[in-house]
Amino acid sequence: MAGRQTRESRRTEMRQITNETSRFITFSKRKSSIYKKSSELVTLCGAEVGFVAVSPAGKPFSFAHPSIDTVADRFLNRNPPPNNRSRALVESYHQVQSTNELNQQHDELYNQIKAEKAQGKVLKQLTEGKDDFEWWAAPMEELNQEELYQMKGRMEDLRRSLLRSINQQTRGEASASFQGRNSEK
Template identity: 45%
Template sequence: MARKPSMGRQKIEIKRINCEASRQVTFSKRRAGLFKKASELCTLCGAETAILVFSPAGKVFSFGHPSVDSVVERFLSENAPPQEESMQIVEAHRGASVRELNRQYTEVVNQLEMEKKRAEVIQQSSAAQVRQGEAWWEAPIDNMGLLELQQLMISMEQLKRNVTKRADELVAKAAVSSPFLAINSMGIMDRYAAAAARHVPNPNNSQAIVPHGHGHGYGFNFGRGFY
C-alpha cells in the first residue's frame, strides 16, 4: 500500500483569529516572542529599543532598553542637548547593568523552555507506562538524567505527603464514627487503680483484711474477691 505523501510544514495564513480564547493565547505567545527577540537584539548589538503593545482588551505591555522613557524621549527630541560627563558615565553604567539583566533574562527564558520540554517528555513517558499497566514510580531509573531523578524524587515526596494526609483523615473519621475507639485507655486504668486502692491494707490497722486462701480475684470484680 503506497504511503500518503506528507504535506510537510505549512505556512499559517495571517488573518484575524475569530475565536477570542485562541486570539488571547496567540497574543500572549507572540508578545513574549517579540520581547525576547528585542532583548537579544539589545544584548548582541547594544541597541536601544522601545516597544509598546496594547492587548485586544486594552492592557498595555512595554519593553525598553535602557528604558522605554529614555528611548521615547530620545526619539521625540530631535536636537537633544549634549549630556554632561557625569551623566554619560551614569548612563553607561546603567546601560551595562541593563544589558547584563537582559542576558540573564534570555538565559532564564531558554532554561524555562528546556525544562518545559523535559517535563513534556517525562509526562509522555509516564502516560506510556500507565497504558502498559506500570506505575510511574516503578519506572527504571538507570537511564534517567539528574533533572529527571530530581523531578521523580519531588513527585514521590508529594505522593507520600498525600498518602499520609489521607490516612490521618481516615483514622480521624473512624474515631468519630466509633466512640468506643476514642475512649481514653488511661481513664480505664484509672478506674482499676481506684478499685485496687480501696482494698490495699492499711499497715497501721491491725484488723486489716487478708485475702482468703482460695480467692480467685483481688477486688477488681473478677472471681470471688476479698471476704
C-alpha cells in the first residue's frame, strides 16, 4: 500500500512590500487577524494579552485584556502574578453575576412578549370581534400599521356595501313610483 505523498511546506520569503497601497491593505488585513487571534487567546485560554502595532502611516493600534496597564505591569515584573485560585473564584463570581443579569433580562423580555401577545389578542377581538360586531369602534391609536391597513380595507368594503344598498333602495323606490304613475294613467 503506497503511503500518501504530501508536498513539503515551502518557505515564504519575508520581505517588505514595496507598493505603498498594497502595504496599507496588507497591514489592515493582518491587523484584524491579529486582533481576532488575541481575542481567541483571551476567550479560550484566559490569557492576559497585550498587542500594540503602529501602521505605516504612523497610527497606533492596540488590544489588551484585562487592560494594557495590567499586561505592561506583568511584563515589566512590577506586579507579581495574582493567586490563580482567587482569580478563578473572582471570575466565576462575575460569570454568575452576569448570568443572573442575563436571566433577569430574559424574564423581563419574556413577560413583555406575553403582555404584547395578550394586548394583541384584545386588539384582535376589538377589531375583528367574534362575529365582526363593532370592529369600527377599535381604538385606532393602539393599532399597528398592518392592522390599520386591514381597518382601511374593511371601511372601504363597508362604504361599497352602503353605496350598493343605497343604490338598490333608490332604484326600488324609483321603480315603485314609476309603476305607481303608470297604474294611475
